[in-house]
Amino acid sequence: MSLSQMARSICESPTLRLNETAALLREKGEPVIHLGGGEPKSKTPIDAIVSCTALLNTGDVKYTPADGIPALKKAIIRYTEEHYGRLAAPENVIASSGAKQSIMVFLHAILDPHEEVIFPTPYWVSYPEMIKLAGGVPVPVTARDGGFQPTVEEMAEAVGPYTKAVILNSPNNPSGAVYSDEFVAGVVELCEKRSLYLVMDDTYNRLIFDGRTPTNCYHFSHDQSLDTSKLVVVNCVSKMYAMTGFRIGWAVGNRELIRAMTNIQSQETSGPAAPSQWAAVGALNGVQSPVDALRLTLENNRNVMMSRLESFAGVKAVKPGGTFYCFPDFSAYERDSQKLSRMLLDKVRVVTVPGKEFGMEGHLRLSFCGTLKEITEGIDRIKWALDPDAPNELYLGGRKLVRDWQ
Numbered sequence: 001m002s003l004s005q006m007a008r009s010i011c012e013s014p015t016l017r018l019n020e021t022a023a024l025l026r027e028k029g030e031p032v033i034h035l036g037g038g039e040p041k042s043k044t045p046i047d048a049i050v051s052c053t054a055l056l057n058t059g060d061v062k063y064t065p066a067d068g069i070p071a072l073k074k075a076i077i078r079y080t081e082e083h084y085g086r087l088a089a090p091e092n093v094i095a096s097s098g099a100k101q102s103i104m105v106f107l108h109a110i111l112d113p114h115e116e117v118i119f120p121t122p123y124w125v126s127y128p129e130m131i132k133l134a135g136g137v138p139v140p141v142t143a144r145d146g147g148f149q150p151t152v153e154e155m156a157e158a159v160g161p162y163t164k165a166v167i168l169n170s171p172n173n174p175s176g177a178v179y180s181d182e183f184v185a186g187v188v189e190l191c192e193k194r195s196l197y198l199v200m201d202d203t204y205n206r207l208i209f210d211g212r213t214p215t216n217c218y219h220f221s222h223d224q225s226l227d228t229s230k231l232v233v234v235n236c237v238s239k240m241y242a243m244t245g246f247r248i249g250w251a252v253g254n255r256e257l258i259r260a261m262t263n264i265q266s267q268e269t270s271g272p273a274a275p276s277q278w279a280a281v282g283a284l285n286g287v288q289s290p291v292d293a294l295r296l297t298l299e300n301n302r303n304v305m306m307s308r309l310e311s312f313a314g315v316k317a318v319k320p321g322g323t324f325y326c327f328p329d330f331s332a333y334e335r336d337s338q339k340l341s342r343m344l345l346d347k348v349r350v351v352t353v354p355g356k357e358f359g360m361e362g363h364l365r366l367s368f369c370g371t372l373k374e375i376t377e378g379i380d381r382i383k384w385a386l387d388p389d390a391p392n393e394l395y396l397g398g399r400k401l402v403r404d405w406q
């Protein structure tokens with residue numbers, strides 16, 4: 001079959017592939033615990049359902065403007081004012097089918113072939129592939145100290161004549177790390193000095209723990225006008241409202257850029273699905289207690305996962321400050337994260353995501369968005385599989401397993 005060079009260079013999303021694997025094994029009756037997931041368990045907020053069904057009840061579900069319905073843009077403008085203290089105009093806003101599409105049309109709008117986009121390691125699995133899809137070159141920056149946040153100097157060293165943009169994602173998928181204000185301030189300054197676009201992927205910024213408040217990148221910007229700034233803030237309803245299936249995200253940026261992104265989106269997909277846009281209006285304008293409830297549940301889940309991991313000799317886990325991911329270092333047991341992840345699925349039916357997919361070998365991404373039972377049993381199974389001091393028998397769904405490896 002003849003496929004383009006581009007198609008041949010793009011990998012399948014490993015996290016979506018793992019979801020399918022877990023679903024297939026569950027269908028076969030296997031007692032799978034999915035610690036690889038990327039979506040909260042809570043239900044769609046009622047205000048989103050009411051708003052969405054109000055449209056469906058009219059039976060009048062039609063195309064929308066390519067950059068989103070005015071009601072959604074208005075809700076995003078209000079959200080931006082409340083959470084970022086910036087007054088955006090409708091022309092500064094584009095609503096897309098998920099944050100993923102907002103980032104994708106952004107990349108298409110700014111990149112010429114071989115131009116580079118910089119982002120810290122570990123990174124969301126999709127950044128490198130999305131940058132390649134837009135004809136660009138991904139440039140991950142790994143902290144020399146082996147941690148989850150490089151220094152501003154390390155980011156600056158990666159800037160070259162072909163650099164066009166930087167992407168920061170904090171709290172971070174997969175590490176759960178919240179970048180320090182000093183780091184964000186330094187990167188904002190670097191981008192302004194070098195005239196680079198800076199995307200703040202704030203997908204998880206309301207799922208932040210320990211009473212911290214999310215970092216507002218605009219605080220560090222010297223550019224007071226949205227229309228001259230190269231800062232682009234991306235967000236979505238997917239995680240904070242647990243509305244992954246609705247596929248609504250957005251970007252706020254300068255109007256020239258947003259116009260270019262809208263033109264691209266209008267040719268690619270047209271506007272996002274109208275019922276989903278109305279659901280997002282309901283979520284954004286409705287009561288916000290579902291976000292707080294989700295955050296508190298996740299914080300408790302994080303604490304349970306951390307205490308379980310702390311009793312696990314050899315595993316190094318840094319406490320996540322937000323998101324619903326933890327990114328422990330398992331290299332004391334196995335450095336090849338793909339091999340380790342496969343072994344845990346084969347032997348004890350626990351789904352994890354190999355750190356290699358996020359640019360950091362030796363780690364596994366473990367999600368704590370499931371139930372407490374899944375978290376505790378999942379970690380206990382992993383411990384049983386890896387810890388040579390554990391008893392060599394384990395009961396899995398009524399089946400006795402005997403550890404015959406190590």
Ligand code: PLP
Pocket residue numbers: 038097098099100101124169173201203236237238244247248249
């Ligand atoms: N950005 C990050 C860092 C993510 O982890 C995800 C989803 O996992 C997205 C963006 C995509 O969000 P959406 O589902 O709204 O496309």
